[in-house]
Amino acid sequence: MKDKKNNKNSIRRFLPYFSPYKHVLSLDLLLAALTTVCELVFPMIFRFLTNTGLNNTKELTINLIGKLGFLYLLLRLVEILAQYYMQNIGHVMGARIEKDMRRDLFEHLQTLDDNFYNHTKVGSIMARITSDLFDITEFSHHCPEEFFIGFIKIVISFIILIRTNIVLTLIIYILIFLMIILSTSFRKKLKRSFMDQRAHIGELNSSIEDSLLGVRVVKSFANEDLEREKFEKDNNEFLNIKKRTYKYMAGFHSVNRIFDALMNLTVIVLGGYLMYKGKIEAGDLVLYVLYVTTLLNTVRRIVEFTEQFQRGITGIERFFEIMDEKPNIKNKENAEILKDPKGDIELKNVSFSYSDSSELVLDNISLKVEAGESVAIVGPSGGGKTTICNLIPRFYDVTGGAILIDGKDVRDLDLKSLRENIGMVQQDVYLFSGTVYENIEYGKPGSSKKEIEEAAKLAGCYDFIMELEDGFNTNVGQRGIRLSGGQKQRISIARVFLKNPPILILDEATSALDNTSEKIIQKSIEILAQDRTTITIAHRLSTIRNASKIIVLTEDGIVESGSHNYLMNKNGVYRKLYDMGNSSIDTMEYLL
Incomplete structure (x- = not known):
C-alpha cells in the first residue's frame, strides 16, 4: 500500500x-489509439470473411475479397505511419x-553546499545523472503509450467479445484479471531489487573512480591486488543483486506463460464445445483465437513493461531524493548585494562545529582584519585555520x-556577490579538464587573451606555459594530471590574479612548490596583496614574515597575535615553531 502511494506521489511530481x-x-x-483500432479491426475482417465463406458462399466474390484486402492494406499503412511518428517524435519527447x-x-547540485558533498559519493550522483535519467526517458515515452494502448485493447475487445459469447468472454477476462493480480505480486520485490541495483551501481562507480584517480598511489604502494579484492567484492555483491532481480523476473514471466496456456486451453476446449453445440460459428471462434492472442500480447507487454515501469519509478524516486535535498547555505530573502567592499573582516565570538559532530572546531574566536591588512594564521592541524577560510565565503x-565584512553579517549578503569579491587559492588545487587558457579564464570568464597572459605573468607561470607543447592551448588532463603539483598551483594562483578580488584567502598557496617556485610566487602574491585584505594560512613560516599580523591558532583558540618580530621577541609558541625551520604539520602537533 505504501509502495503504491509512493508510486502515485512520484508520478504526480x-x-x-x-x-x-x-x-x-x-x-x-x-x-x-489509431494503431490500436487498426489492429483490432483485422480479427473482425477475418471473422466476416470466414463466416461468409462458410455460410454464404455466393456472397464471397472477388470484388468483396479485393475490398477487404484494400481495407486491410489501408489500415496497415495508417498503422505504419502512426508507428513511425510514435517511435521517432515520441522518443524525442522522452529525450527532451x-x-x-x-x-x-x-542546477540543483550547484546550489548544494559542502555538507552534502561530504556525505555523498560522486559515483552515486553520476549514476543518477546518467543511467537513472535514461530509464526515465524510456518510462516517459512508453508508460503513457503502453497503458493507454492496453486499456483500449482490453475494453474494446471485451465489448466485441461479450456480444459474441458471454460465458467464454467472462472466463477469459477472469483469467486475465487473475494474471494481472498474480503478476503484480512480483512488483514490490522487483522494485526493491531495482532500488538496490541502482544504489549499488553508484557505490561501484565510486569504487572504480577512487581506484582509477588514485592509480599512481596504488602503484606506488604495489597495492593492485588489494584494489582487485575490493573491486571483486563490490562486483560480486552487484552480481548477487542482479541474480535476485532475475529470479523475480523469471517468476514474473512464468506467471505469464501459465496464463497464456490456460487462456488458449479455454478457447480450444470451451470454444470447441460451444461450436459443437452450435452456440458460436466458426468465424466467431477464429475471432476469439485472434483476440485472445492480442489480449495475451497486450497483457504480456504491460506485465513486461512493469520492469521498465519499475526502473522508471526507481529513477524518478532517486531523482527527487536529490532534488529534495535542501542547501543549508542559501540567500536570505532580500539579501544585500555586496558592492565595492573595502575589505574589513571581523570574527565576533565565532564558534563552529560540523553538522555530524558536537565537537567544536572553533570556540568563541574573535579576530579583526582591517581593510588592506595582510594577516597570517598559523598553528597545528585541527586548530581550525582552514575552517575560518571556509566560513568567510559561507561554504559553511x-x-x-x-562574521562581518565591512560591518555586514555575511549571512545577510547575497552569496554570489559575496564570493565574487573573494579570491581563494586552496591547498588542494583543482584544475578542470581542458586547456591551460580555459583554466585561467575560469577566474573571470570572457577575459581577453591579453588579460589572461598578464595574469599568468604575474603568477610566475607564463614562461613554463610557453614551454609546453601547445602553450596556453595545452590540455591539462583530468584534474590537471599532465602538470606537476607546482605548475597546477601556479595556474590556480593565476586564476585569482585574473579575478582581481578585494579580499584574498590563501590556504597553503605555496605548499606544493619547490623553493625556487615558492620565491617567484611569493613575490607575485605580495604584489597581488597590495591594497587588498589578505588572509594567509601557512605552515612554512618563512613565507609570512612580512605579514602585518600573525595569528597563532591552536585547539585552545588564539594563543598569540602580533608581528613577526614581536612574536619572536616574545619567545613563545611562535618562536618555537619558527626555530624548527620548515615547521611541518607533524612538528607543530608535537610542540603544541
Missing part, C-alpha cells in the same frame, strides 16, 4: 515535466524530458557568533 510537450503527447496518444530533468538536477555557516 513527475507529470509537470510533460507540460511543455503536452501537444506532442496528445498527438502521440491519439496515434496510439531527460534533458530538462538533467538540467534541473545539475557559523554555529555561534558572526
Whole structure:
C-alpha cells in the first residue's frame, strides 16, 4: 500500500515535466489509439470473411475479397505511419524530458553546499545523472503509450467479445484479471531489487573512480591486488543483486506463460464445445483465437513493461531524493548585494562545529582584519585555520557568533556577490579538464587573451606555459594530471590574479612548490596583496614574515597575535615553531 502511494506521489511530481510537450503527447496518444483500432479491426475482417465463406458462399466474390484486402492494406499503412511518428517524435519527447530533468538536477547540485558533498559519493550522483535519467526517458515515452494502448485493447475487445459469447468472454477476462493480480505480486520485490541495483551501481562507480584517480598511489604502494579484492567484492555483491532481480523476473514471466496456456486451453476446449453445440460459428471462434492472442500480447507487454515501469519509478524516486535535498547555505530573502567592499573582516565570538559532530572546531574566536591588512594564521592541524577560510565565503555557516565584512553579517549578503569579491587559492588545487587558457579564464570568464597572459605573468607561470607543447592551448588532463603539483598551483594562483578580488584567502598557496617556485610566487602574491585584505594560512613560516599580523591558532583558540618580530621577541609558541625551520604539520602537533 505504501509502495503504491509512493508510486502515485512520484508520478504526480513527475507529470509537470510533460507540460511543455503536452501537444506532442496528445498527438502521440491519439496515434496510439489509431494503431490500436487498426489492429483490432483485422480479427473482425477475418471473422466476416470466414463466416461468409462458410455460410454464404455466393456472397464471397472477388470484388468483396479485393475490398477487404484494400481495407486491410489501408489500415496497415495508417498503422505504419502512426508507428513511425510514435517511435521517432515520441522518443524525442522522452529525450527532451531527460534533458530538462538533467538540467534541473545539475542546477540543483550547484546550489548544494559542502555538507552534502561530504556525505555523498560522486559515483552515486553520476549514476543518477546518467543511467537513472535514461530509464526515465524510456518510462516517459512508453508508460503513457503502453497503458493507454492496453486499456483500449482490453475494453474494446471485451465489448466485441461479450456480444459474441458471454460465458467464454467472462472466463477469459477472469483469467486475465487473475494474471494481472498474480503478476503484480512480483512488483514490490522487483522494485526493491531495482532500488538496490541502482544504489549499488553508484557505490561501484565510486569504487572504480577512487581506484582509477588514485592509480599512481596504488602503484606506488604495489597495492593492485588489494584494489582487485575490493573491486571483486563490490562486483560480486552487484552480481548477487542482479541474480535476485532475475529470479523475480523469471517468476514474473512464468506467471505469464501459465496464463497464456490456460487462456488458449479455454478457447480450444470451451470454444470447441460451444461450436459443437452450435452456440458460436466458426468465424466467431477464429475471432476469439485472434483476440485472445492480442489480449495475451497486450497483457504480456504491460506485465513486461512493469520492469521498465519499475526502473522508471526507481529513477524518478532517486531523482527527487536529490532534488529534495535542501542547501543549508542559501540567500536570505532580500539579501544585500555586496558592492565595492573595502575589505574589513571581523570574527565576533565565532564558534563552529560540523553538522555530524558536537565537537567544536572553533570556540568563541574573535579576530579583526582591517581593510588592506595582510594577516597570517598559523598553528597545528585541527586548530581550525582552514575552517575560518571556509566560513568567510559561507561554504559553511557559523554555529555561534558572526562574521562581518565591512560591518555586514555575511549571512545577510547575497552569496554570489559575496564570493565574487573573494579570491581563494586552496591547498588542494583543482584544475578542470581542458586547456591551460580555459583554466585561467575560469577566474573571470570572457577575459581577453591579453588579460589572461598578464595574469599568468604575474603568477610566475607564463614562461613554463610557453614551454609546453601547445602553450596556453595545452590540455591539462583530468584534474590537471599532465602538470606537476607546482605548475597546477601556479595556474590556480593565476586564476585569482585574473579575478582581481578585494579580499584574498590563501590556504597553503605555496605548499606544493619547490623553493625556487615558492620565491617567484611569493613575490607575485605580495604584489597581488597590495591594497587588498589578505588572509594567509601557512605552515612554512618563512613565507609570512612580512605579514602585518600573525595569528597563532591552536585547539585552545588564539594563543598569540602580533608581528613577526614581536612574536619572536616574545619567545613563545611562535618562536618555537619558527626555530624548527620548515615547521611541518607533524612538528607543530608535537610542540603544541
